[in-house]
Amino acid sequence: MIGSLKPPVVWALGAIFGVLLLATVVVAILKWRRPGKASDELGVRIRSWWVMATVFTLALVLSRRTSLVFFAFLSFLALKEYLSLIPTRRADRRVLLWAYLAIPLQYWWIATDWYGMFIIFIPVYMFLLLPLQMVLVGDTRGFLKAVGTLHWGLMVTVFAISHVACLLALPEGTNPVGGGPALVLFLVLLTEFNDVAQFIWGKLLGKRAAVPTVSPNKTVAGFVGGALTTVGLALLMAPWLTPFSRREAVVVGLILGVGGFIGDVIISAVKRDLGVKDSGAMLPGHGGVLDRIDSLTFTAPLFFHYVRYFH
Amino acid sequence: MAAFLKHLFFWLVVRPIVLVLLGLNVRRRELLPTDGPAILVANHNSHLDTLVLMALLPAGLLPRVRPVAAADYFLRNRLMAWFSLRVIGILPVSRQGRKPGTDPLAEADAALDRREVVILFPEGTRGEPESLAHLKSGVAHLALAHPEAPLLPVFLHGLGKSLPKGAFLPVPFFCDVFVGEPLYGGEERWAGDAHRLLDGLNGSLKELASEGSFPEWT
Numbered sequence: 001m002i003g004s005l006k007p008p009v010v011w012a013l014g015a016i017f018g019v020l021l022l023a024t025v026v027v028a029i030l031k032w033r034r035p036g037k038a039s040d041e042l043g044v045r046i047r048s049w050w051v052m053a054t055v056f057t058l059a060l061v062l063s064r065r066t067s068l069v070f071f072a073f074l075s076f077l078a079l080k081e082y083l084s085l086i087p088t089r090r091a092d093r094r095v096l097l098w099a100y101l102a103i104p105l106q107y108w109w110i111a112t113d114w115y116g117m118f119i120i121f122i123p124v125y126m127f128l129l130l131p132l133q134m135v136l137v138g139d140t141r142g143f144l145k146a147v148g149t150l151h152w153g154l155m156v157t158v159f160a161i162s163h164v165a166c167l168l169a170l171p172e173g174t175n176p177v178g179g180g181p182a183l184v185l186f187l188v189l190l191t192e193f194n195d196v197a198q199f200i201w202g203k204l205l206g207k208r209a210a211v212p213t214v215s216p217n218k219t220v221a222g223f224v225g226g227a228l229t230t231v232g233l234a235l236l237m238a239p240w241l242t243p244f245s246r247r248e249a250v251v252v253g254l255i256l257g258v259g260g261f262i263g264d265v266i267i268s269a270v271k272r273d274l275g276v277k278d279s280g281a282m283l284p285g286h287g288g289v290l291d292r293i294d295s296l297t298f299t300a301p302l303f304f305h306y307v308r309y310f311h
Numbered sequence: 312m313a314a315f316l317k318h319l320f321f322w323l324v325v326r327p328i329v330l331v332l333l334g335l336n337v338r339r340r341e342l343l344p345t346d347g348p349a350i351l352v353a354n355h356n357s358h359l360d361t362l363v364l365m366a367l368l369p370a371g372l373l374p375r376v377r378p379v380a381a382a383d384y385f386l387r388n389r390l391m392a393w394f395s396l397r398v399i400g401i402l403p404v405s406r407q408g409r410k411p412g413t414d415p416l417a418e419a420d421a422a423l424d425r426r427e428v429v430i431l432f433p434e435g436t437r438g439e440p441e442s443l444a445h446l447k448s449g450v451a452h453l454a455l456a457h458p459e460a461p462l463l464p465v466f467l468h469g470l471g472k473s474l475p476k477g478a479f480l481p482v483p484f485f486c487d488v489f490v491g492e493p494l495y496g497g498e499e500r501w502a503g504d505a506h507r508l509l510d511g512l513n514g515s516l517k518e519l520a521s522e523g524s525f526p527e528w529t
Contacts (some may be wrong), residue, residue, distance in 0.1 A: 080485055083484060084526075087527035088528055090528060275524060280485060
């Protein structure tokens with residue numbers, strides 16, 4: 001329960017809602033002064049942020065078990081979105097069910113503190129099992145594409161995202177300041193903040209596209225400005241939520257800023273390849289779940305292994 | 312009792328499956344009827360089609376929502392017949408050769424007179440998954456006989472991937488539900504002609520289908 005959370009986590013969560021409240025007021029004024037499509041769109045987007053922040057807070061605050069269930073469900077939504085977007089084979093229906101089954105198992109390894117299994121289950125065992133299942137089905141048309149896309153999706157939506165939850169299973173003493181929940185909060189907050197910061201810097205100063213053929217909206221100024229702002233916030237938050245020194249805060253801030261950008265453009269490349277604009281329609285103003293956690297698919301494993309290796 | 316069972320089945324089984332396990336992307340939900348009489352017409356690929364449409368309508372309307380379903384399939388044994396008639400509340404229709412002088416959709420006709428919402432799949436069968444087959448004309452006659460009831464075309468995608476004909480376990484996919492503008496049997500452009508109305512309906516469904524870009528599924 002809330003009582004078991006360290007005060008810095010509660011303060012940081014409070015600060016998030018403070019910022020959301022501020023954003024809501026600013027957008028309301030904007031809507032009043034300059035009504036139009038742009039401010040409506042911002043309003044919708046912020047309303048979705050309220051929902052996401054509330055669900056995330058509840059998941060983090062209630063218990064470790066609710067946190068794990070929440071992230072498992074997030075993986076489920078992301079994998080479902082991915083499998084709904086890509087071409088799949090009718091013959092592989094049962095193989096897809098096996099892929100879904102990897103989600104509860106992967107989070108079960110975290111719940112039981114079985115790190116060795118957590119880290120190899122999808123990269124090794126699912127990697128071996130899925131093509132075996134497909135061979136048993138017996139359809140060789142498009143076999144390589146089917147098995148490749150399925151495993152890649154499992155790696156991104158389940159393996160990578162489960163690293164956020166695995167921060168909760170790091171040994172006691174890894175983060176004396178706020179424990180696992182503080183690390184989860186630090187990672188998710190900075191990753192999402194970085195997305196917003198890159199968006200805002202891009203709107204303000206952006207001219208040259210960073211990766212024009214993949215995503216014309218992502219500019220060099222947005223990328224650099226966003227990453228630097230994220231480093232700033234990392235410096236500010238690190239003493240409250242993490243065991244990082246000032247120098248480490250800069251390094252981790254850069255990892256999150258750069259990693260977040262790469263995760264974002266990779267999912268953009270996938271969407272462009274598939275010819276869709278959004279990965280789904282679950283989050284009004286944002287698109288799908290995968291659109292929202294694209295950066296996290298990259299930052300989560302990088303952040304997790306940084307903490308595990310150095311602390 | 313029947314209404315209670317229906318609500319129970321929808322709250323405990325159908326809504327969790329449809330809204331959580333699958334997940335729906337509904338466009339223009341506000342066009343769905345809030346009261347009868349109305350005719351909902353959709354393409355048919357899966358048993359889930361009926362359940363999705365029923366789950367999307369207001370819960371209070373549920374006891375008065377009646378899907379037209381094949382008697383030879385849904386009444387094939389006593390348990391199935393009890394479930395179909397009592398819990399789901401289907402209007403059985405015979406697919407075997409029509410006897411002269413009888414209307415296979417007489418039950419649907421009566422239901423519209425009772426201001427109920429009738430769900431109809433004019434392809435007549437689930438057929439090949441995720442493809443639209445030729446529409447049968449029964450729906451057009453029904454609409455012409457009930458000019459007061461809006462005829463709502465709904466295009467469904469993904470449910471046939473999730474639970475195609477012959478499959479037992481549904482595979483989670485996000486599914487699309489595109490609701491179209493209502494047509495009315497009384498409109499002048501049909502001039503009372505069932506074939507014209509059917510063409511109009513077919514056109515609406517095709518137009519709705521073209522709204523989405525769907526990944527290959529072979």
